[in-house]
Amino acid sequence: xxVTLKDIAEQAGVHLSTVSRVLNRKRPxxxxxxxxxxxxxxIANELNYxxxxxxxxxxxxxxxxxxxxxxxxxxxxxxxxxxxIEIEAEKNGYTVIxxxxxxxxEKEHQLIDLLIQKCIDGLIITPVQRTPEQFEQLRLxxxxxxxxxxxxxxxxTNAIITDNHGDAFKATQYLIQxxxxxxxxxxxxxxxxxxRQRLAGYQDALSAYQFPIIPAFQQECDFSVSSGCQGALTIxxxxxxxxxxxxxxxxxxxxxLKAVHQLELNVPDDVSIIGFCxxxxxxxxxPPITTISHPLDEIGQQAFxxxxxxxxxxxxxxxxxxxxxxxxxxxxxxxxxxx
Amino acid sequence: xxVTLKDIAEQAGVHLSTVSRVLNRKRPxxxxxxxxxxxxxxIANELNYxxxxxxxxxxxxxxxxxxxxxxxxxxxxxxxxxxxIEIEAEKNGYTVIxxxxxxxxEKEHQLIDLLIQKCIDGLIITPVQRTPEQFEQLRLxxxxxxxxxxxxxxxxTNAIITDNHGDAFKATQYLIQxxxxxxxxxxxxxxxxxxRQRLAGYQDALSAYQFPIIPAFQQECDFSVSSGCQGALTIxxxxxxxxxxxxxxxxxxxxxLKAVHQLELNVPDDVSIIGFCxxxxxxxxxPPITTISHPLDEIGQQAFxxxxxxxxxxxxxxxxxxxxxxxxxxxxxxxxxxx
DNA sequence: CTGAAAGCGCTTACAG
DNA sequence: CTGAAAGCGCTTACAG
Numbered sequence: 001x002x003v004t005l006k007d008i009a010e011q012a013g014v015h016l017s018t019v020s021r022v023l024n025r026k027r028p029x030x031x032x033x034x035x036x037x038x039x040x041x042x043i044a045n046e047l048n049y050x051x052x053x054x055x056x057x058x059x060x061x062x063x064x065x066x067x068x069x070x071x072x073x074x075x076x077x078x079x080x081x082x083x084x085i086e087i088e089a090e091k092n093g094y095t096v097i098x099x100x101x102x103x104x105x106e107k108e109h110q111l112i113d114l115l116i117q118k119c120i121d122g123l124i125i126t127p128v129q130r131t132p133e134q135f136e137q138l139r140l141x142x143x144x145x146x147x148x149x150x151x152x153x154x155x156x157t158n159a160i161i162t163d164n165h166g167d168a169f170k171a172t173q174y175l176i177q178x179x180x181x182x183x184x185x186x187x188x189x190x191x192x193x194x195x196r197q198r199l200a201g202y203q204d205a206l207s208a209y210q211f212p213i214i215p216a217f218q219q220e221c222d223f224s225v226s227s228g229c230q231g232a233l234t235i236x237x238x239x240x241x242x243x244x245x246x247x248x249x250x251x252x253x254x255x256x257l258k259a260v261h262q263l264e265l266n267v268p269d270d271v272s273i274i275g276f277c278x279x280x281x282x283x284x285x286x287p288p289i290t291t292i293s294h295p296l297d298e299i300g301q302q303a304f305x306x307x308x309x310x311x312x313x314x315x316x317x318x319x320x321x322x323x324x325x326x327x328x329x330x331x332x333x334x335x336x337x338x339x
Numbered sequence: 340x341x342v343t344l345k346d347i348a349e350q351a352g353v354h355l356s357t358v359s360r361v362l363n364r365k366r367p368x369x370x371x372x373x374x375x376x377x378x379x380x381x382i383a384n385e386l387n388y389x390x391x392x393x394x395x396x397x398x399x400x401x402x403x404x405x406x407x408x409x410x411x412x413x414x415x416x417x418x419x420x421x422x423x424i425e426i427e428a429e430k431n432g433y434t435v436i437x438x439x440x441x442x443x444x445e446k447e448h449q450l451i452d453l454l455i456q457k458c459i460d461g462l463i464i465t466p467v468q469r470t471p472e473q474f475e476q477l478r479l480x481x482x483x484x485x486x487x488x489x490x491x492x493x494x495x496t497n498a499i500i501t502d503n504h505g506d507a508f509k510a511t512q513y514l515i516q517x518x519x520x521x522x523x524x525x526x527x528x529x530x531x532x533x534x535r536q537r538l539a540g541y542q543d544a545l546s547a548y549q550f551p552i553i554p555a556f557q558q559e560c561d562f563s564v565s566s567g568c569q570g571a572l573t574i575x576x577x578x579x580x581x582x583x584x585x586x587x588x589x590x591x592x593x594x595x596l597k598a599v600h601q602l603e604l605n606v607p608d609d610v611s612i613i614g615f616c617x618x619x620x621x622x623x624x625x626p627p628i629t630t631i632s633h634p635l636d637e638i639g640q641q642a643f644x645x646x647x648x649x650x651x652x653x654x655x656x657x658x659x660x661x662x663x664x665x666x667x668x669x670x671x672x673x674x675x676x677x678x
Numbered sequence: 679c680t681g682a683a684a685g686c687g688c689t690t691a692c693a694g
Numbered sequence: 695c696t697g698a699a700a701g702c703g704c705t706t707a708c709a710g
Contacts, residue, residue: 001480004687015697020689031695048476053456054397055687058702063393065436065457073437074422076415083413086439095453097404098412098437100425114434117392118404137387141340225619257623279620280564284596286625343703354681359705372679394703397686681710687702694697 003047065095067115069125071103077250084300105129122307144310148303156319160303164194167292168201171274175244184217184242186231188249198248228255244272253277273333288331342386404434406454408464410442416589423639444468461646483649487642495658499642503533506631507540510613514583523556523581537587567594583611592616612672627670
């Protein structure tokens with residue numbers, strides 16, 4: 001049913017290769033008589049010709065489509081990054097296929113295969129697989145990809161990340177300096193390096209001040225509000241609960257606030273909270289949460305730009321790791337002792 | 340560089356059509372000797388063969404990809420619906436390309452063309468174009484699509500919607516019954532039918548109780564937190580401000596709360612608020628907002644199911660409009676007079 | 679049971 | 695300036 005080059009060619013009384021040349025006006029080298037050029041364009045418009053990208057890409061070996069694999073697009077942390085990537089992609093004539101790994105390594109593995117079958121030109125991913133094997137394969141095939149947020153130790157590749165250890169360290173230090181002695185940490189799956197680094201930052205800060213690391217003060221959750229709520233309830237229901245919480249994830253922070261309300265605790269008087277939280281509503285939380293906030297737009301922009309560079313370079317030996325700055329945003333969920 | 344059927348065929352010493360038959364094991368009709376079958380499969384695995392979907396789809400005229408065009412994926416209202424659609428799509432072997440129209444009609448128009456060039460099998464869309472012309476064209480071409488959230492009057496097509504007028508009417512009525520007399524409405528672009536219906540529901544409720552409709556109590560905003568904040572500031576800074584606000588959008592509700600905090604007003608004592616808000620954090624807002632809440636998962640599920648039905652039916656004469664129920668969720672942002 | 683061939687819709691060197 | 699042809703990687707009726 002769709003209109004093809006052949007249809008236009010027939011109607012114009014020329015060969016379809018001529019039509020193709022006219023419609024790919026990129027090369028002004030190709031001289032085509034103004035008369036036929038105009039006629040072809042007119043007919044194409046009249047018939048509302050839309051080139052079949054499937055055929056075009058099969059020929060060109062490029063799809064102008066990139067893949068984006070995230071843990072969960074419904075988490076505003078990721079959806080805002082995704083939006084930023086999409087804006088950049090659009091500016092550059094690329095389309096984005098977004099997929100959710102749901103933090104399931106096997107699923108992520110399949111999604112990568114699927115996207116490659118779909119002939120994406122490149123991939124941006126927050127990897128959740130336990131080892132970088134598959135990415136090693138991709139690199140061997142010279143397939144362009146960049147990591148975002150998460151990456152692997154001892155596996156050098158393009159990545160946009162933040163200083164997770166430093167951020168968690170500083171946040172914990174802030175709590176210590178404000179006289180907290182019983183500080184707990186609610187964190188995500190430690191096999192993801194960014195979670196592990198944040199947890200380590202927390203632990204190292206405690207150690208730096210010669211405080212003990214109490215296992216019962218470390219609660220592992222998965223990426224969800226309900227899991228965060230559950231984790232916080234567990235932590236806060238102990239006989240000697242902590243006076244401060246460091247929550248190292250977006251949704252977990254919301255879950256923690258829910259738990260606190262459920263227990264009818266006062267924040268920050270009963271318990272101080274610092275969250276890794278980039279919710280657009282953080283200002284209207286009760287109370288507004290002191291956060292480590294991430295430059296979401298910039299993460300997306302840089303990830304896309306880095307992918308473009310990777311796609312256009314011949315060999316993928318050059319590797320860039322970009323560490324972006326976060327902001328410590330003081331709000332009302334922490335007792336203010338000294339600043 | 341990629342492995343093709345030809346590569347496998349050569350290594351197995353058979354014709355590539357045989358390889359294709361083996362790898363498309365759908366038809367058990369095709370009898371192939373167990374011996375060659377096994378050898379081919381082994382070689383395919385060894386070479387890590389990934390079929391080229393580009394070529395496959397060009398031949399088959401199906402891509403197992405659907406398009407999803409939303410105003411803004413970074414709005415959690417839409418990202419949660421998108422996630423639900425993606426889950427259904429995955430179950431059925433489909434991939435989703437998500438695009439953002441940013442509520443710009445021309446952009447939406449282009450995106451639809453783009454996705455069709457990419458040969459999507461079907462489209463789910465929250466349309467923002469002012470008229471349904473382009474969709475009329477799609478229907479003439481027998482291209483399968485379904486509307487979601489928004490639709491057009493006098494344009495019959497498949498759609499998943501809610502009773503916007505009824506919801507806004509009931510919310511306004513609730514405020515009236517709780518003794519509010521000065522009720523304002525903060526709403527989105529009225530050329531989108533769902534915004535118009537919500538505004539009409541508000542107006543009709545006032546009229547039903549013989550209250551005047553005050554233009555200064557109606558504030559139009561676009562889909563963003565900052566716009567909602569600005570709109571609420573305008574409304575509330577009047578000499579005789581309203582005692583209650585109906586906010587007919589997700590992000591606008593958050594913006595309204597920001598404005599209220601900025602003006603240091605007490606909710607609900609100074610002003611009651613009812614929001615069309617489906618933020619996962621709504622429970623931890625200050626105060627938790629009374630909302631009209633949408634069945635986001637179900638919207639996604641039904642939209643996908645309806646699209647599948649549309650894709651598989653021969654003629655697209657049968658049209659289904661499904662109206663899903665919302666919930667009135669009473670929280671603490673409204674003075675409770677009577678229930 | 680398997681090969682040879684056509685064709686999906688496009689682009690582009692090769693001629694002329 | 696324009697045509698004829700090859701080919702991207704796949705599927706599938708048509709033979710045998």
